[in-house]
Every structure is written in structure tokens, then in C-alpha cells.
Amino acid sequence: MRFFVLAALVLVLPSPVRATSPLPPSGPTLVKDISQTLPRGLFPGSVPGSAVAVGDTLFFVANDNVHGSELWRSDGTAAGTTLVKDVRPGHQSGLSFLGMPRLNVGGTLYFVANDGVHGEELWKSDGTAAGTRLVKDLHPGPVGSSPASMVEVNGALFFVADDGVHGSELWRSDGTAAGTTLVKELRPGLAGSSPVYLVPMGGAVFFFAQEDADSGSLWRSDGTAAGTTLVKEFRSEEEPGLALLNRGWLENVNGTLLFLADDGVHGMQLWKSDGTSEGTTLFRELHTDPGLPRISPLANEGGVLYFTAMEVGPTGGLWRSDGTEAGTFRLLPYRPWSLVSMNGTLFFTFSGGDTGVELWRSDGTEAGTALVRDVRPGPDSAFSLGRLRVVGGALYFFADDGEHGYELWRSDGTEAGTVLVRDVLPGPEGSASSVNFSLLMELNGTLFFAANDGTRGLELWKSDGTEAGTVLVKDILADPGSASPSVLTMMNGQLYFTAEDEAGVELWRSDGTWDGTVRIRDLLPGLRSSAPVALTAVNGSLFFSFQDVEGQHELWRSDGSEAGTVRLRADLPGSYYSSVFFNPSDRRVELNGTLYLVTQYQEGSELGIELWKSDGSEVGTTRIKRLLQGPSTGGMTLFYTAPWLTAVNGTLFFAAPDAGFGSELWKSDGTEAGTGRVKDLFPGPEGSMPSELTEVDGTLFFIAKDESGHERLWKSDGTEAGTVRLGDVRPFSLTRVNGTLFFAASDAEGGYELWKSDGSEEGTVRVRDIHPGPEGSVPSGLAALGGTLYFIADDGTAGHELWKSDGTEAGTVRVKDIFPGSEGSIPTGLTAMDGRLVFTADDGVHGRELWSSDGTGPGTRVLTDMTPGTASTAVRSLTPNGHQLFFSAWSEQHGWELWHIPDVRRLVGEGAEGTGCGCSAASGAGMGWGLLLLLAGSLLRGRRR
Incomplete structure (x- = not known):
């Protein structure tokens, strides 16, 4: 009897699995820890950048590899360095690392962000998640108004934006939606006046703008339409319109405007203005060649503008101006790269002939100008592109002495006092790179910067100027190693994707098991990754492309085996940056068993676009037609x-x-x-x-x-x-549901709402005005499931939540208020599978996790809480395969790896509450076998008795 009980237990209990095997079949399963062999030092770090100090807080952009590039804050301590808000929920970036417009106005941070619904718009933050919000959706829809050129005038924010109606124009904001308004439409139409070089002076903002296509004129504004007036018009037959703006600059020097402009007579020369038409005059002719923009500003500080004139001869070199005739003169015949003033002395970087680019100092005379220190002896340069920063009476900069690589240095202006602060990354590589040269920010007398110590990647550091006081603030990207599965594509029941291991980023396939998840082929052996893109399944073959070591684009085909992964063409046109292969979702399509693709390339001034096709053979991969070939001038770019x-x-x-x-x-x-x-x-x-x-x-x-x-x-x-x-609406997000086209659109009567069309003008109508008024509900994430449309919308009360529509007003309803309140759960990644919708959402209880919905409120619930509690699980690339769901997810133990749910039906049937993640595959099996051994031991002991 005991034998049969034991045998029955063997049959019903889980099979023993290795510690690295998948999870129990009802829960999310780690398919394979692909990157477990990767050293931590390969990862780039959080790459802090775009920093601005507001009071006692340093705001900056960083990527923790979970939330994407988002807004962070720091008080200089690890505990006080935290994510402010995940503006764009999920792994996608809400903020741009490079060039993020940001400004401190009265203790409030204003910045530009994209939450994935409204596009790039104006946001503000007080440093808290609740206080970080969209100011106003100026251009409803996913495009956004792209605010730029922020300045403060008397506590108000001025900026440039395009609302999609007036083109690029000047706007003003007091931080409220009602107080964010267009100042004046200077150039009617979609092009706009394109204001640039916004500069505050005397309670007004001055700028250059175009009142028509041939001008580039100086304007002033007090923030009202009546107070926005033309100061002086500039026109040039040789360089009309944008060329005038693109070559200029504008600076406020002690209440006088100095700027570069071309009046059509003297070429691009130095002008000045007191803000009036009659007070705007040609100031200095500093060069004789009108065809080149040869005057460039270097620094504007202490009431003095320093600039360089590129002319060879008596006018070339470094100049200074306080806005007066007597105070404007050439300081030096040199043209330095960067410049700063400290304690009345100028410091700048310059190549002195016998030395490379090094640090120099000057008292404003040629005799008083001397090399501070030849940091890197010999003709090689110690300096690259970067800035000099004065903090607490000392000068800081990144330099390479030829031994330590680019590291942080400090100088008091003397040779002996110019020293390496700390060798953060020992060896010739150095801890700094061109990515972080611009991040030298002061907060309360402490210098903050980004550095790579060789194990953490680029992270936030701080320094008091001493070696001991130069320390890591926080390892924001504490990545255990990530394979970062991407481009997930199903073919013949197998998942194909790209992932990184010791061979680099290469092509992989998976059947959902540990042993069945393998790299297909190392296409570029060695340390270099092939990073395949544009994975497309056609007739049982997978097509993809990558760039080889010679810079050529290669088209390949694979049947999933190493031998069956072959090159079709090695000479497809396309450059690394402009090739269509690097955004493949809408650049390749299958038609009658043939792959069609468009290639795009730009080599120097030559631009080309071609239509190609492939039947999967080398001879059958041919160009159909060259659509465009010629110089990349005018509108062709x-x-x-x-x-x-x-x-x-x-x-x-x-x-x-x-x-x-x-x-x-x-x-x-x-x-x-x-x-x-x-x-x-x-x-x-x-x-x-x-x-x-x-x-x-x-x-x-x-x-x-x-x-x-x-x-x-x-x-x-x-x-x-x-x-x-079909009508006069402004549409986006076209989505087919059975025989009806659904989309988001706005018309003259309201904001963006849900529309549909049967292909006739009279049948192109709004389905429902979910959020009446100019803001609209801005439907997004449209997805078809059966004959029903699902989407995300904000009705003005519940925030962004899950909605559905059958195409009628009555049948367009919110599925569930997942996160009660005005914030909303902000569903993302709506994916139809197996008669259900799967997506991520945050209900305020479980954090952001996987959810599923059958279209009813009770049937909309957490699919699995992979990270129990209020913490969120980062999930991306939801890819269904029958009842199975593949996705990429982040965990503290494994980083970004490939996961799956073996059978969503079973998980839904069990219910998500209390299931958790089951994140240790061995634990479930271990419990079963532990129980089995206990029972077996008991039986055996009983038998011995």
C-alpha cells in the first residue's frame, strides 16, 4: 500500500528541476538568464545628464534601465537620490537625455517631457511625484508642441512651441493651464515665425523671428499681443529667412543687446540695440568676408561678453565687450575653445602650437597670457570638447594627461595647483567620456558630475575638490546584467529575438524552455555585435538585416538553424544613421510570399531611396526601382x-x-x-x-x-x-476593427476624441465626445480584439483608463476604473491574445504589473503580481503565441531577460490575487519534492517499525 501511495505522489508532484529552470507552469517563467555570464562593466550606467539646480535639489535625467530616461532628484546623498516620477510609465523614456529644455522659475522646475499620450509638452515639478505634472497639452495628440528656448521674465515663463495650428510661435506661462497662452501669431499659417535666441532684458523678452519667409528680424515682447512689436527688420537677398536665423545669436550685456545679424549690406556683423528701433545699429565690422558666420560667443558673465572673431589678421581672436564702444576691444589674437572668469582672471583652453589644447590664463593682455600647465606634455591635447566650471573658488574640468585618461581635475590658476582630483578609473581609458563632459553642476558648493569607475558605468558622483571627498552619490543602474531581449517575433511556433551575451547582441530563438533558448549564430564573431533588426517572417523564413564591419548593410534569411541562416545580399544601400532598417515596423511587408522593403541612404551630399524585393534567394533579391538619387538639398532632406x-x-x-x-x-x-x-x-x-x-x-x-x-x-x-x-479632421492612430476604421481625431468643435469611418465623408464621424471641451480624451493605444476596439482615454475625471467601443456612442464605455481618482492607471502595451486583452497598468496597490481583461469590469484584473507589494515590474514587448505569452521583464536578480506565461488561460482561471510571481522556479519544485521525501521517510520508518 505504501508503495502505491509513494508512486502516486511521484506522479502528481512537480518534477525536479535545476535551480535555473523555469517557474511553475501557472506563473510567469524566466525562460533563460541569457546574460548571466556578462561582466557588470559592460553596461553603460544610468548616464546622468541635463542637470539643473533648484534650491537645495539637483534635478537631472537618468535611466535606471527599468523606467527609461526619466526625471531624478538628488540632495547629494544616496538616500536622497530618487526618481521623481515615471512620466512615461514603463520602460520607455519620458525625457530626453540630450538637450532637454529645463528652467528654474521661482523654485519650480519647468521641463519638456513625453508621457506617451500627449507627445512632447511642457511639464513642471516641485520635486514630488504628485507635484510633477503636465502644464498644458498645447498640441493634442502624440506629436506634441515640442517646447523649446525657455527663459524667465518677471516670474513668467516664455518659450517657443507649435500647437499644430499656428506653427512655431512665442508662448507665455504662469504654470497653470489657463495661464499658458499664445503671445502673438507673428506669421500666420502652419510654418509660424520660428522664434529663436530668447533673451530677457528690461522686463521684456527679445528674440529673432520671421514675419515672412525672407526675413529674420529682431522682436520684443512683454507677454501681451499688443506689447509684442518689431524692433528692426533684417533682410538679405543672399541668405533669406531661416539662414539669417540659423547663423545668428543674441546676448544681453549690461542692458544692451549684442547680436549677430545681416542687413543685406555689410554681411553678418556685430550689432547692438537698446530695445528700440532707432537704438538698433551696426556696432562693429569685425571681418571682411560676409559669406561666413565668423563671430561666435564664448561666455557672458560678470557684465562682459567674450566672443571670438575668426578673421585672420588684426580683427581675429578673442574679444570682449561690455556693450560700450570703449569697452569693446580685442583681448588676444587667440581663438580659445572654452572660457570662464575666476577672481578677475580669464581661463580658457587653447592650442599654443608646441602643445596641444591645454589650460591657459590671461589678465586681458598678451603679456599676461600664459599656459597654466601642460597637463599632457607634448603636441597631444589634454582637452576635448567640454566646459570649465568654477565652484568654490576653484576651477574644475575634465582632462587627459596621457596616463590616466579623461578624469576630473582642479586648478587654482597656478601650475602647482592644477592637479588630478581623483583617478576614478585607473588606467589610460579614464572615467569620463564625451557623453558626460557637459555635466559639471554646482549645488551648494559641491560639484556634481558623471563618471564611470569601470564596474558601474556612468553614474552620479560628487566632489569637494579632494580625492577622499570625490565619491559616488548613487549607483542608479544597479544592473546585475541584462540580455535585453528585443524585436520579439513569432514564426512557426518559435520566438525569434535579439539578445546580448558574451558574443554581443545576436539573433536568438526560443521554444519557451531553458535548453530550447539558444543563440542561432554569431553573425559578427568577436566583441562586435551584429544587432540584427527588422525581423520579418515570410513563408516560414525569417528575414533580417545588420551592418557589417565595413559599414555595409546585409540582408539575411534564417530557418532557425545555424546552417540555415544565410546571407542574401551584402550590398544593400543604407547608412548607419539613416537606413530604414533601424525602424523596421513599417518599412517591410510580405506580399504573395515575397518580402518588399524600402532602403534609404545618405552618403555625403548624396541621397538615395530604393524599392527592393526578395523571395528568399540570393538571385531573387533585387532592386525594383530607384525612387530618388541626387544631392540632399532643399526639401529632399x-x-x-x-x-x-x-x-x-x-x-x-x-x-x-x-x-x-x-x-x-x-x-x-x-x-x-x-x-x-x-x-x-x-x-x-x-x-x-x-x-x-x-x-x-x-x-x-x-x-x-x-x-x-x-x-x-x-x-x-x-x-x-x-x-x-475624408473630411477636415486631424487624425492619428488608424486602427482596423473588422470592416471599420477607428482613429483619434479633433475637429473645429473639440479636442481629440474617438472617431470612425466607413470610407465615406458622411460616414466619417465622432463616436463619442468622452471629454467635452478643447482638451479632449486623447484616445491612444488603440487595439482590436474580436469585433471590439480597446483604447486608453481620459474622461477628465478618472484619468487615463481602459475603454472599449463597438462603434456606437452607447457602446463606448470605460471598462474599469483601475486606479480610482484623477491620476488613472495609465494602461500600456494593449495586446490581444486568446480572446483576452493583456496590458500593464498601475492600480495604486500592486504597482505597475501585468493585467488582463475580457472586456468586463470584474474580468479586468491583475494577471500576476511579479513584484509583490506596491513596487512595479518593468515589462515590455508583449508577444502572444497561442495561449502562451512571451515578454521581456526586469528583475533585481536577473536584469532584463526573457520571460513567459506558459498558459494565460490557466493563470486567469486560477485568478491573479495571491498567485504572486513564484520567482524561484526551484522553490515550487523543491517544496513538492521536500514533501515527497518527508512522506517517503515516514512510510519507510513505519515499514521499519
Whole structure:
């Protein structure tokens, strides 16, 4: 009897698994820890940047590899260095590391961010999550108004933005939505006046702008329309319009404006202004060649502007000006790279001939100008691009002495007092790189900077000027090593993806098991990664591309085996930065068993765009037609962002430019003769810029500009006559649900709401006004499940939550208020699978976790709480395979790795509450076998008795 009980236990209990095996089949399973062999030093760190001090707080942008690049704050301690807010929930970045416009106005930080719904818009923060919010959605929809050039005038914020109606114009904000308004439309139309070089002076803001295409004039504004006036108009026949603006600059020097401008007579010269028309005059002619912008500002401090004139001869070199004639003169015949003033002495970097670029000092006379220290003896330079920063009476900078690499240095202005602060990364490589040269920020007398000690990557450090006082603030990216699975693609029941191990980023496949997850082939043996992109399944073969060591783009095909992974072409056109292969979702399509793709390249001044096809063989991989080849001048550099390849009834449609035309709608039957433009919707070099090409029951829908330059909804049957506009709405996010096109759009009556179209103008209507008024509900994340549309919307009360629609007003309802209150759960990654919707959301209790929904409130619940408690689990790339769900997820133990849920039905059936993650695969099996051994021992002991 005891034998049969024991045998029964063996059958019902889990099989023993190795400690690294997957989780129990009902929970999320770590498929494989691919990167467990990777050394920590390979990872880039959080790369802190774009810092600004507000009171006792340093705000900066950093990427912890969980939330993407987001806003952080620090008081100089590890405990006080925290994420302010995950502006764009999930792993995607809400803030840009480079060039993030930000400004401290009265103790409030203003910055530009993209929450994934509103596009790039103006935000503000008091340093708390609750106090970090969108100021106003100026350009509703995913594009955003892209605020720039922020300045403060009398406690108000002035900036430049494009609301999609007036073009790029000057705006003003008091920090409230109602108080954020357009100052004045200087140039009516979509182009706008493009204000640049905003400078506060005397209670007003001065700037350059275009009142028409041929001007680049000086304006002033007090923040009102009536108080926004032209100071002086500048026109040049040789360089009209934007060329005048792009070559200028504007500085306030002791209440006098100094600027570079071209009046059409003297070329680009130095001007000055007291803010009036009559007081705006040519100040100095510093060069005789009007064709080059040869005057560049270096520093504006202490009431003095320092600038360089590039002219060879008596006017070339370093100049200074306090805004007066007597106070404007040439200091030195040198043209330094960077400059700062400390205790009345100028310090700058300069190449003195016998030395490379080194640190110099000057009292303003040639005799009093001398090398401070030859940090790197000999002709090599100690300095690269970077800045000099004065903190607490000392000068700080990054330099390379030829022995320690680029590290932090300090100088008191003497040779003996110019010393290495700390060798953070011993060896010739150095702890600094060009990424962090610009991050030298003072907070309460302490210097903050980014450095890489060789194990943590670029992280936030601080220094009091001593070696002992130069320490890491916090290891924000505490990454145990991540394979970072990407480009997840299903084919023949197998998952294909890219991941990083000791061979670099290469092509992998997985059947969902540890042993069945393998690297297919090391395409570029050695340390260099091939980083395949544009994974596309066609007829049981996987197509992909990568750039080889020679810089050529190679097209490959794989059947999932090493031997069956072969190169088709090694000479496809495309440069590393501009090639279409690096944003593949809408650049490749399968049609009748053939892969179609558009390639784009720019080599020097030469620009080319070509249509290709491949049947999976080398001989069958051919160019169909060269669409464009020529110099990248004029509008040809603006041709399009994507071709949006789409198959409709056996015909290929895409967007492309050709000589003399901007981006327009094209079609092809796969032959050169059968490839041509459908219709020129917006004549001119820019074109109508077709996007979001979407097939619905044999009809092509797309977004393109009309003759007014506004984006509208269009449809096409492939003929010129049958390519027509559908109404005057401004659409985005075209999504097919059965035979209906759904999309988000705004019209003259309100903000962005949910719309639908049956292909007729009268059948293109708003489904429901979810959030009445100019803001709108801004539907996003549109996804089809069965015959129902699911999307994310904000009704103005519950925040961004999950909604659904059957195409009727009554049938357009919120599925569930997942996070009660006005903040909303902000669902992301809506993915249809197995008759359900899976996504991530934050209910305020479990943190951001995986959820599922059957379209009902009770059936919308946490799928699994992988990180129990209020902490969140970072999840991306949800990829269904029947009842199985693959995804990439972050854990403190493994970093970013490949996970899956073996059977979502089983997990949903069990219910998510209390299931947790089950993050130790061995623990579940271990408990079963432990119980088995206890019972077996008891039985055996009983038998011995």
C-alpha cells in the first residue's frame, strides 16, 4: 500500500528541476538568464545628464534601465537620490537625455517631457511625484508642441512651441493651464515665425523671428499681443529667412543687446540695440568676408561678453565687450575653445602650437597670457570638447594627461595647483567620456558630475575638490546584467529575438524552455555585435538585416538553424544613421510570399531611396526601382519619416519622394514599370507626407497633408481619381476593427476624441465626445480584439483608463476604473491574445504589473503580481503565441531577460490575487519534492517499525 501511495505522489508532484529552470507552469517563467555570464562593466550606467539646480535639489535625467530616461532628484546623498516620477510609465523614456529644455522659475522646475499620450509638452515639478505634472497639452495628440528656448521674465515663463495650428510661435506661462497662452501669431499659417535666441532684458523678452519667409528680424515682447512689436527688420537677398536665423545669436550685456545679424549690406556683423528701433545699429565690422558666420560667443558673465572673431589678421581672436564702444576691444589674437572668469582672471583652453589644447590664463593682455600647465606634455591635447566650471573658488574640468585618461581635475590658476582630483578609473581609458563632459553642476558648493569607475558605468558622483571627498552619490543602474531581449517575433511556433551575451547582441530563438533558448549564430564573431533588426517572417523564413564591419548593410534569411541562416545580399544601400532598417515596423511587408522593403541612404551630399524585393534567394533579391538619387538639398532632406509599406488586394502601397516631388503616395505591382506615384496631394518639395497606411476591407486609408498643409484623413483605391480626402479632421492612430476604421481625431468643435469611418465623408464621424471641451480624451493605444476596439482615454475625471467601443456612442464605455481618482492607471502595451486583452497598468496597490481583461469590469484584473507589494515590474514587448505569452521583464536578480506565461488561460482561471510571481522556479519544485521525501521517510520508518 505504501508503495502505491509513494508512486502516486511521484506522479502528481512537480518534477525536479535545476535551480535555473523555469517557474511553475501557472506563473510567469524566466525562460533563460541569457546574460548571466556578462561582466557588470559592460553596461553603460544610468548616464546622468541635463542637470539643473533648484534650491537645495539637483534635478537631472537618468535611466535606471527599468523606467527609461526619466526625471531624478538628488540632495547629494544616496538616500536622497530618487526618481521623481515615471512620466512615461514603463520602460520607455519620458525625457530626453540630450538637450532637454529645463528652467528654474521661482523654485519650480519647468521641463519638456513625453508621457506617451500627449507627445512632447511642457511639464513642471516641485520635486514630488504628485507635484510633477503636465502644464498644458498645447498640441493634442502624440506629436506634441515640442517646447523649446525657455527663459524667465518677471516670474513668467516664455518659450517657443507649435500647437499644430499656428506653427512655431512665442508662448507665455504662469504654470497653470489657463495661464499658458499664445503671445502673438507673428506669421500666420502652419510654418509660424520660428522664434529663436530668447533673451530677457528690461522686463521684456527679445528674440529673432520671421514675419515672412525672407526675413529674420529682431522682436520684443512683454507677454501681451499688443506689447509684442518689431524692433528692426533684417533682410538679405543672399541668405533669406531661416539662414539669417540659423547663423545668428543674441546676448544681453549690461542692458544692451549684442547680436549677430545681416542687413543685406555689410554681411553678418556685430550689432547692438537698446530695445528700440532707432537704438538698433551696426556696432562693429569685425571681418571682411560676409559669406561666413565668423563671430561666435564664448561666455557672458560678470557684465562682459567674450566672443571670438575668426578673421585672420588684426580683427581675429578673442574679444570682449561690455556693450560700450570703449569697452569693446580685442583681448588676444587667440581663438580659445572654452572660457570662464575666476577672481578677475580669464581661463580658457587653447592650442599654443608646441602643445596641444591645454589650460591657459590671461589678465586681458598678451603679456599676461600664459599656459597654466601642460597637463599632457607634448603636441597631444589634454582637452576635448567640454566646459570649465568654477565652484568654490576653484576651477574644475575634465582632462587627459596621457596616463590616466579623461578624469576630473582642479586648478587654482597656478601650475602647482592644477592637479588630478581623483583617478576614478585607473588606467589610460579614464572615467569620463564625451557623453558626460557637459555635466559639471554646482549645488551648494559641491560639484556634481558623471563618471564611470569601470564596474558601474556612468553614474552620479560628487566632489569637494579632494580625492577622499570625490565619491559616488548613487549607483542608479544597479544592473546585475541584462540580455535585453528585443524585436520579439513569432514564426512557426518559435520566438525569434535579439539578445546580448558574451558574443554581443545576436539573433536568438526560443521554444519557451531553458535548453530550447539558444543563440542561432554569431553573425559578427568577436566583441562586435551584429544587432540584427527588422525581423520579418515570410513563408516560414525569417528575414533580417545588420551592418557589417565595413559599414555595409546585409540582408539575411534564417530557418532557425545555424546552417540555415544565410546571407542574401551584402550590398544593400543604407547608412548607419539613416537606413530604414533601424525602424523596421513599417518599412517591410510580405506580399504573395515575397518580402518588399524600402532602403534609404545618405552618403555625403548624396541621397538615395530604393524599392527592393526578395523571395528568399540570393538571385531573387533585387532592386525594383530607384525612387530618388541626387544631392540632399532643399526639401529632399525632409522627404519622409517612413514608407509605411502596406499590401492591399495584391498591390503594394507606400510613401516616397522622387526628384522634384516631396513624399507622396506610391504603389507597385513588383515591377519597375508598375511602380509609380498615385497622386501628388501636396505639390512642392515637402509633399503630403503620407503616414499610417492602413488596409480596411480592400480600401487603403492613410493620413496626409492637404493643400492647406494640415494633416487629414484620406482613402485610395490606387487611382488618382479614387484618392480623396475624408473630411477636415486631424487624425492619428488608424486602427482596423473588422470592416471599420477607428482613429483619434479633433475637429473645429473639440479636442481629440474617438472617431470612425466607413470610407465615406458622411460616414466619417465622432463616436463619442468622452471629454467635452478643447482638451479632449486623447484616445491612444488603440487595439482590436474580436469585433471590439480597446483604447486608453481620459474622461477628465478618472484619468487615463481602459475603454472599449463597438462603434456606437452607447457602446463606448470605460471598462474599469483601475486606479480610482484623477491620476488613472495609465494602461500600456494593449495586446490581444486568446480572446483576452493583456496590458500593464498601475492600480495604486500592486504597482505597475501585468493585467488582463475580457472586456468586463470584474474580468479586468491583475494577471500576476511579479513584484509583490506596491513596487512595479518593468515589462515590455508583449508577444502572444497561442495561449502562451512571451515578454521581456526586469528583475533585481536577473536584469532584463526573457520571460513567459506558459498558459494565460490557466493563470486567469486560477485568478491573479495571491498567485504572486513564484520567482524561484526551484522553490515550487523543491517544496513538492521536500514533501515527497518527508512522506517517503515516514512510510519507510513505519515499514521499519
